[in-house]
Amino acid sequence: MVRYVIGACVASIALGAATAPLFAAPQDGARARIAAYRQLGEKFKAVNDMLRSGDVQLPLIRRYAGQIRNSAHNQYRLFPANSGPQPGVKTAALKEIWMRPNDFRTAQDKFARQAEIFQRVAMAGDPTAIRTEARKLGGTCKQCHDNFRAESD
Amino acid sequence: MAAILVITAVAVTAWQTIPAEGAAPPASRTESQKVSPDEAGGIIFERQQIMLQLEKDADKLGSIVAGVLPADQLAATTGAIAKGAKESIAAFEPYAPGGRAKDTVWSDWADYSQRMQSFAEKSAEMAKAAETGDVALVTSMMGDAVPCKQCHDVYREKKKPETKPGPAA
Numbered sequence: 001m002v003r004y005v006i007g008a009c010v011a012s013i014a015l016g017a018a019t020a021p022l023f024a025a026p027q028d029g030a031r032a033r034i035a036a037y038r039q040l041g042e043k044f045k046a047v048n049d050m051l052r053s054g055d056v057q058l059p060l061i062r063r064y065a066g067q068i069r070n071s072a073h074n075q076y077r078l079f080p081a082n083s084g085p086q087p088g089v090k091t092a093a094l095k096e097i098w099m100r101p102n103d104f105r106t107a108q109d110k111f112a113r114q115a116e117i118f119q120r121v122a123m124a125g126d127p128t129a130i131r132t133e134a135r136k137l138g139g140t141c142k143q144c145h146d147n148f149r150a151e152s153d
Numbered sequence: 154m155a156a157i158l159v160i161t162a163v164a165v166t167a168w169q170t171i172p173a174e175g176a177a178p179p180a181s182r183t184e185s186q187k188v189s190p191d192e193a194g195g196i197i198f199e200r201q202q203i204m205l206q207l208e209k210d211a212d213k214l215g216s217i218v219a220g221v222l223p224a225d226q227l228a229a230t231t232g233a234i235a236k237g238a239k240e241s242i243a244a245f246e247p248y249a250p251g252g253r254a255k256d257t258v259w260s261d262w263a264d265y266s267q268r269m270q271s272f273a274e275k276s277a278e279m280a281k282a283a284e285t286g287d288v289a290l291v292t293s294m295m296g297d298a299v300p301c302k303q304c305h306d307v308y309r310e311k312k313k314p315e316t317k318p319g320p321a322a
Contacts, residue, residue: 041202048199052240132192139194142201151312 029083030091036078040071044141047134056127065115065122068137072115075108092150107144114140193249200244201252207237211299218292227291231276231283234299238273242266253310261308268304275300 043064050056084098085091097104114137121133188196210233216222217230245266248259258265279298283291 045202048202049240052243135188135192135195135199137195138198139191142194142198145198 026082026084026086026089029078029080030089030093033078033083033093034091036071036074040068043067043071044134044137048138051127051131051134056130058122058125061130062119062122065119069115069119072108072112075111079104094148094150097148104144104148107140107147111137111140111144188247188249192247193251196244196247196249197252197254200241200254203237203241203244207234207241207301210234210237211301214291214295214299218288218295224286224288227286227288228280228283231280231291231298235273235276235280238269238276242269242273245269253312255308255310258308265304265308268300272298272300272304 047061047064047068050061079093079097081098083089083091084093084095114133118130118133118137121129210230213222213226214230214234217224217227245254245258250256250259275294275298279291279294282294
């Protein structure tokens with residue numbers, strides 16, 4: 001009897017863990033997304049600050065480029081179905097993300113491709129090429145924001 | 154004879170510098186600074202991020218001088234504004250029309266860049282003053298050191314209603 005009770009408890013915990021994302025509060029999804037994009041923004045800002053100032057520290061640029069690339073590949077998990085704009089959810093993500101999923105995916109893919117290129121160029125080490133590809137990377141950010149993110153001001 | 158040659162040379166030079174009738178006046182900073190379309194989006198994005206950060210820092214400074222936030226953040230916040238002001242000069246140098254920046258930023262570059270230079274200098278002075286911790290002194294300097302509205306009134310488009318375009322390109 002005790003074994004059955006313990007087994008039922010373990011099964012319940014396992015089932016809960018497996019299905020937790022389905023029942024996650026919408027605000028949790030939005031919070032995770034905001035945190036992830038803030039980190040991404042900080043890395044990209046650090047890259048641009050170095051490029052603007054001329055103090056290009058290649059080891060740092062390469063590290064940030066790798067982190068940006070990883071963020072670009074992780075971004076696909078940041079927009080679960082129940083995390084869009086709704087009462088009680090603070091998010092700059094527009095409902096168009098979920099209304100136009102193919103277009104949004106296209107924008108995400110562009111960002112991911114350019115993040116790959118940027119990382120390759122960072123590893124190659126030519127500051128001029130790094131500057132050019134960083135700008136193009138920013139361009140993919142802008143293109144997505146223009147279509148799928150609320151304006152900040 | 155020499156006088157005729159000089160007058161002729163002056164006349165020819167003047168003729169060459171007068172724009173043809175109907176032509177636009179020479180741009181102060183346009184064609185020679187053009188960037189590739191691929192890079193233009195990134196340049197616009199970069200300067201938008203600089204300006205957004207400046208807005209946040211200016212708001213924070215306002216809260217500090219109003220007594221809403223502690224004054225121990227005064228030096229860091231004014232320093233951030235000075236840094237942003239300096240960065241924004243270079244951010245607008247490449248000719249990349251778009252965002253909310255009017256084309257006059259580049260066609261009136263002399264005036265625009267002078268305003269930005271003044272912003273950078275005065276905000277740096279304010280940041281220096283903030284090191285003393287004197288909130289009243291910083292407050293008295295804010296009007297000149299954070300002249301956002303004066304420049305925006307001339308060089309920034311008004312915010313359009315939130316309508317997103319069709320399928321992404």
